[in-house]
Amino acid sequence: MASYLARTARAAATHSAVRTLAPATTTAAATAANATAAKSANATIPAISSVVGRALSMRADLGSASSYDPKPFPSLTVSGAAPLEANGVFAESQVAYLDPHQDDLDELKVALEAANLGVVAHFYMDPELQGLLAGVDWDHIVVADSLVMGDAAVRQAEAGVSAIAVLGVDFMTESVRAIMDARGFEHIPVYRVAPQEIGCSLASSAEALAYQAWLQTAAKKDNSLHVVYINTSLLTKAQAQATVPTITCTSGNVVQTILQAFSQIPDLTVFYGPDTYMGENLRVLFKTVSEMPNEQIKALHPAHDQASVRSLLDRLEVFQQGMCVVHHMFGDSVVDDLQTHYPDALLTAHLEVPGGMFELANEAAVQGRGVVGSTANILNFIITRTKEAVAAGNEDKLQFVLGTEAGMVTPIVKSVQKELMGQDAVKVEIIFPVASEAVHVTGESVEEGLSIVPGVSGGEGCSAAGGCATCPFMKMNTLDGLIDVANAVSEPGEMDNSKLLESLLPQRRGMKVNGVLASTLGSQPILHMRHLMTTGKISDELINDVYSR
């Protein structure tokens, strides 16, 4: 196995030599990401901004290039005929990662093939690793959002892989494990790729005592429903289900979940957690909806009108101590810079961003110039707008602000390159609202490694005022870790390998809540959500649970 230093030296050489990069062909991983995005976007329940945007019937504005002025944020410009253009050090790093060294690709392919290892990775994965996953010639790799990762692992198991490596945070590995168990693949091991715990600030906040106390309050109230964000552990979901009737939601379906629940259970109180920004953004969104004409509200949900939406606002409780550290970074100064320097840009934002950024992107969405929703909604919006611009056939430059974790850049660039291939009239600029100090200086010389890499190191270089849109937890997944897992799976008989693999199993498999496996009890809220997504209705089982506790 090539050493980390050798790899980083190769990456450094690429980094120093490459400022531009030719458009890449679409790889299996990028195709899978697109398929995933399309699947999520086509689910029964539409994205928030699409339903609000449709209801308001506002104009669609493709945006246009503004005349040049110094811009505070790095960006990447993709075109069909020209190489990728990087603006700023952060973007140059991303470009280098999108063009991995062939030796690294070969090493990864050999290791994955020998182990017959499937890989499921989250969109927020380290850009360097995503660049390799997108470039390697191996069929069993999927990059997706957390909801889809488990299903992707099942498909890989059906296709005959011997084991699955999960590149994400620990609750994602636990969820993949539970879904594999439920689908009859208990015999296929699922591994994390880092020996340390890979936490998540948001998931941790739902495991705190404060969350349990908040759920106890919910349990004491008649007709309570806990709507819990999917990005929490199975243990959280199990403990919640044991305390109060619970349904999971994603950032893409939460609005419809809440509207549907209130329509079927009129005297309901919804307790939403743990993401406080998302919960407060939902309150703003429902307030906006409550002021819309009734016919537009009915286009959102036929059972609702101004009075019913106003009434649900009084019965929507939001947990006040939950936060994703990444989305927290889209603070007020980011909003100010976006308004000042990118007035024509199309805005994308995850529903977890703070209020100022949410309101900016939501206003843009209402005007047909943006999207607020899940990672899949953001990717789908960018692809759709790019397709429309190419179909129009005019000279155009679309600017998209990426209001979520910067790891999304890899699937976005790969997808946009595919759409722009074979024409040169349309260009697409992806803007990263990260502060320049969100670039970490490693201390290595250019000869021996990467002297500068995007993202944080132990909190250094990350500014709440300026933004730092990379997840320090996701970045604990490394190429070395993945190759170590592959090598150990290839030769499990060696003592060191078996010890390593044992240490990389999901940590909390077998844990029980009230005598029931947490994986079983914690899956119930997910099954309730799947029922809603498939049928458009809250299940009778959940309604009975709400009324009978």
Ligand code: SF4
């Ligand atoms: S970006 Fe990181 S901290 Fe935020 S929810 Fe995802 S894993 Fe957790």
